[in-house]
Amino acid sequence: MNNSIERIISIDISSNSIKIALVSDHLRIEHTTRQNIKIYNEDIDGFSKRIDMNDLWYKIKFAINDIIKNHKTTDLNIIGISTCAQRIACVFLDKDGEPIYGGPNTDVRGIDSAYLIDDAFSEEELFEITAHNPSLLFCLARLLWFKEEEEENYKRIHKILMLDDWLGYKLSGVIYTDLTSLAESQLIDIKKGNWSSEIIEEFDIDPNLFPPILESGSQIGYLNSDLIPSFKTKNKNIPIFKNGADTQLSLLGMGAINKGDLGISLGTTAPLHLVLEKPYIDPNMTFWTSYHSIPGRYILEAHAGNTGELYNWFKKSFLKYISEDPDTLIASFLKHSKPGALSTFAYLGPELMNIKNQTSIKRGVFVFPPPMMISDALPTLKDFARSIIENIAFGIYENFNALKKFQITNVFCGGGMSKSKEILKVIANVLNTNLIVPEYKDTSFIGGAMNVLIALEYFKDYKTIIDELIKFEIIENDPSLIDKYTQLYLQWKNIKKKIDNL
Amino acid sequence: MSFESIESCLKEIEDRYNTNEKVKKKLANYDEPIQITFLDSNRSVLLLINKDQGIDIKTNTSDENAPIKIEFSSEKVMFDLFNKEIGAVKAYSDGKIKVVEGKIRNLMKLKSLMF
Numbered sequence: 351m352n353n354s355i356e357r358i359i360s361i362d363i364s365s366n367s368i369k370i371a372l373v374s375d376h377l378r379i380e381h382t383t384r385q386n387i388k389i390y391n392e393d394i395d396g397f398s399k400r401i402d403m404n405d406l407w408y409k410i411k412f413a414i415n416d417i418i419k420n421h422k423t424t425d426l427n428i429i430g431i432s433t434c435a436q437r438i439a440c441v442f443l444d445k446d447g448e449p450i451y452g453g454p455n456t457d458v459r460g461i462d463s464a465y466l467i468d469d470a471f472s473e474e475e476l477f478e479i480t481a482h483n484p485s486l487l488f489c490l491a492r493l494l495w496f497k498e499e500e501e502e503n504y505k506r507i508h509k510i511l512m513l514d515d516w517l518g519y520k521l522s523g524v525i526y527t528d529l530t531s532l533a534e535s536q537l538i539d540i541k542k543g544n545w546s547s548e549i550i551e552e553f554d555i556d557p558n559l560f561p562p563i564l565e566s567g568s569q570i571g572y573l574n575s576d577l578i579p580s581f582k583t584k585n586k587n588i589p590i591f592k593n594g595a596d597t598q599l600s601l602l603g604m605g606a607i608n609k610g611d612l613g614i615s616l617g618t619t620a621p622l623h624l625v626l627e628k629p630y631i632d633p634n635m636t637f638w639t640s641y642h643s644i645p646g647r648y649i650l651e652a653h654a655g656n657t658g659e660l661y662n663w664f665k666k667s668f669l670k671y672i673s674e675d676p677d678t679l680i681a682s683f684l685k686h687s688k689p690g691a692l693s694t695f696a697y698l699g700p701e702l703m704n705i706k707n708q709t710s711i712k713r714g715v716f717v718f719p720p721p722m723m724i725s726d727a728l729p730t731l732k733d734f735a736r737s738i739i740e741n742i743a744f745g746i747y748e749n750f751n752a753l754k755k756f757q758i759t760n761v762f763c764g765g766g767m768s769k770s771k772e773i774l775k776v777i778a779n780v781l782n783t784n785l786i787v788p789e790y791k792d793t794s795f796i797g798g799a800m801n802v803l804i805a806l807e808y809f810k811d812y813k814t815i816i817d818e819l820i821k822f823e824i825i826e827n828d829p830s831l832i833d834k835y836t837q838l839y840l841q842w843k844n845i846k847k848k849i850d851n852l
Numbered sequence: 853m854s855f856e857s858i859e860s861c862l863k864e865i866e867d868r869y870n871t872n873e874k875v876k877k878k879l880a881n882y883d884e885p886i887q888i889t890f891l892d893s894n895r896s897v898l899l900l901i902n903k904d905q906g907i908d909i910k911t912n913t914s915d916e917n918a919p920i921k922i923e924f925s926s927e928k929v930m931f932d933l934f935n936k937e938i939g940a941v942k943a944y945s946d947g948k949i950k951v952v953e954g955k956i957r958n959l960m961k962l963k964s965l966m967f
């Protein structure tokens with residue numbers, strides 16, 4: 351391995367923001383920058399959403415320059431730029447490479463066109479091919495929406511890309527896709543690892559619209575020469591590495607690479623990914639099957655919902671005016687309160703994955719003892735904060751429990767909320783298991799850099815990188831709390847059954 | 853056009869079905885009863901869609917066995933939806949519309965008819 355310090359620029363277009371990091375070849379995150387993505391509604395209902403693609407590209411360029419500018423030394427040696435992006439999001443390009451449409455993971459315009467898919471395939475047939483549902487979420491439904499609603503634009507579509515494919519294209523000028531991105535498109539056959547001929551033929555989609563598929567982490571080319579002056583980099587030949595889905599990169603960065611490893615990404619949402627060696631299609635059509643970033647490995651996904659979104663909402667809505675550091679305040683609340691304090695429970699979203707049957711948006715509810723003359727034990731902000739963290743932990747637990755039948759060997763955690771040791775302790779105790787947590791919680795950055803180091807042959811395999819470069823901390827569960835949390839979960843669940851009918 | 857009564861909204865549903873080819877195409881394979889209940893007036897409406905062959909709207913009628921049941925918290929919610937004063941997603945998240953029963957596959961087909 352080369353001894354000089356070399357750097358990787360790691361880019362992640364996540365659900366709400368573009369995040370860029372400068373990572374050393376020893377996997378140290380040296381600098382990060384973040385810019386919000388501009389997403390706008392196209393209809394009064396809020397079903398159709400679009401990413402402002404010009405704004406997105408401008409901000410990516412700005413953020414890369416910011417990273418380079420903030421690096422004080424003059425010998426910045428960038429050995430690669432790594433890309434990844436939110437899943438499900440896709441982009442349709444015209445023949446000049448300009449976006450006709452760029453839609454985020456929250457665009458559900460497919461609600462108007464998914465009937466075409468549902469009329470052509472039974473729920474079982476479609477899930478057997480794609481291992482994903484419901485159809486309204488994915489690229490296929492969006493493509494058919496354009497065919498139905500904007501025929502002229504549909505005819506102009508020259509290439510169908512997932513969002514990370516677009517990022518790779520903008521940086522390198524070449525178009526490729528990868529299986530981690532495509533898994534969430536409903537255009538591929540999960541077991542075959544290729545475009546689904548059944549789906550493509552059924553909807554008469556021109557196969558020329560699809561880019562060639564590469565393995566996640568492949569070098570797709572070099573930084574577009576037009577961009578070199580604007581990025582003010584010394585290197586003239588910076589390789590671009592395309593990784594695909596950000597959650598899969600997070601798994602790498604957490605160290606969840608072996609069969610039986612479970613990775614919990616505590617980001618805007620909380621997917622739980624179990625690493626498999628063979629594809630498994632859930633007969634109940636509840637859990638999704640996708641590809642790990644490591645070729646030949648698969649993942650089974652259960653999803654606890656909008657966990658980080660809930661955490662951020664609580665901070666912004668309730669703590670913004672009383673603390674400049676709401677994360678520390680919440681940690682302090684958790685430290686100084688007891689599990690299930692004052693029987694205060696929250697029902698604000700996190701729960702067992704059940705997307706295919708979700709037909710209503712459930713009401714958010716706090717259940718707590720109200721002010722009454724006969725009792726002076728009243729919950730405070732501290733108890734409400736705890737109830738939210740416990741709601742998140744119970745939601746994760748329900749999914750964890752559902753995946754347990756597959757023999758989970760190790761449980762890894764990463765993502766923004768894993769920066770709080772107090773939150774991790776609650777999750778470890780509710781799950782009744784130890785959590786393995788890497789030093790750097792922005793695990794997609796680390797995963798992207800790992801793929802660069804493998805592709806450039808700095809390391810022979812992922813295990814060696816993890817053994818040599820990633821430090822872990824074990825968050826141990828407290829056995830004395832098992833019974834307490836078991837009882838609390840049952841209490842929470844019993845109330846939930848009633849609240850779900852509101 | 854302004855919608856100020858349930859009857860005018862139901863007429864609009866009928867018109868959309870009869871005049872909008874896209875709506876009819878979506879419902880070409882659909883033939884299950886839809887029950888709508890307004891909780892403030894306790895009024896029930898039954899929509900009977902016979903694929904692309906016709907629609908029959910029965911007011912003050914309910915079918916306990918209807919595979920799709922939708923509740924509106926008030927009749928005004930339906931006027932607001934048809935007058936585009938509120939979006940369907942907002943009405944859902946505010947709890948003003950609730951799907952009591954129904955498969956997501958069927959509900960998607962009904963969107964263009966009702967929202």
